[in-house]
Amino acid sequence: METLRLLHSVPADDVVLLDDDGAPIGRAARSTVHTTTTPLHLAFSCYLVRPDGAVLLTRRALTKRTWPGVWTNAVCGHPRPGESVTDAVERHACHELGVTVHGLRLVLPDFRYRAVDASGTVENEVCPVFVASIDEDPDPDPYEVMDLRWCRPDEVTGLVATAPWAVSPWMVEQVRTGGDRLLTPTAVLSVPAGVAS
Template identity: 65%
Template sequence: MPEGDRAEGAVEDHVVLLDADGAPCGLAPRATVHSARTPLHLAFSCHVVDAGGRVLLTRRALGKRTWPGVWTNSFCGHPRQGESFPEAIARHARHELGMRVGAPREVLPEFRYRAVDASGVVENEVCPVFVALAQSDPVPNPDEVMDLRWVEPADLAALVDLAPWTLSPWAVAQVPQLGEALTPGSTP
């Protein structure tokens, strides 16, 4: 990660807290918000597809606080106060995957979930889901991603059906709802 991004992240790395209706109600430092009592907050998920219609799956680094070593969608993140989803997606694509992505398309605007990992840490997010087109090859940040694979959308759907325990709970919940959004003819 470029030094400038590191300094910026240290100063502004927060999440937008939400009330029960999903309206912003405050901010909290990202490093402290995920616990056994994680408050509802704003996030996003992004599924990156390539020109051939394959979907990028990533395996979360072992140092991640929640679901370490688990396969998931391309990347997730938290928009900062005043940051648009496209801006947050571009920032996280650079940070986590060292890549550029095309204008993301919102495909599940109302996605929301709560899940508890094996360590007891809770994810509790209003988390719109986006699909974006890869504009460069990924060069993963090892602090974020330990492995990656390009897969066919049908293979991802089959994995959700056959081995959901290998994937993050948000990916398992999202994939069946994505329908045609991940097929080659519907890429952004």
């Protein structure tokens, strides 16, 4: 009976479906939404930096439905219906990496992309991009993250420039678009915690 109560208390893990203008039009189960014809839906990406300026890259677990085993930015995910994007960033950072973020800041509010992985599975997202700082060592969930690496900002931009095929397509576009706004820790550390739209 206790197990049944716990199951009913967990929010449905749905994503927010969007029309072509980015307005919400419905919901779908996250577990089934990514196919060869994935509808447009709401997501987010977040880059994490530490006080010495290093940027966290993570390698997606092999169990991930899209881009398994691929290196990418620190945290990606989907807000649930009725959940703010900032709350979703904080939830995913805690769940996937065991960290609390500080100075969360929206840097690419209008980022949107569509990409197809080697299996034919499509990502099709309106994906605002955030940057934040952390001051603790990540403790990754192995079902989400199989490896991680702290990199200098110039190493990240160099990786995207010379080997874009080695990282997620959304990270490639984000770094090319956002540049210093994503990879400069001083821009994050100067913003009080919780200030984000």
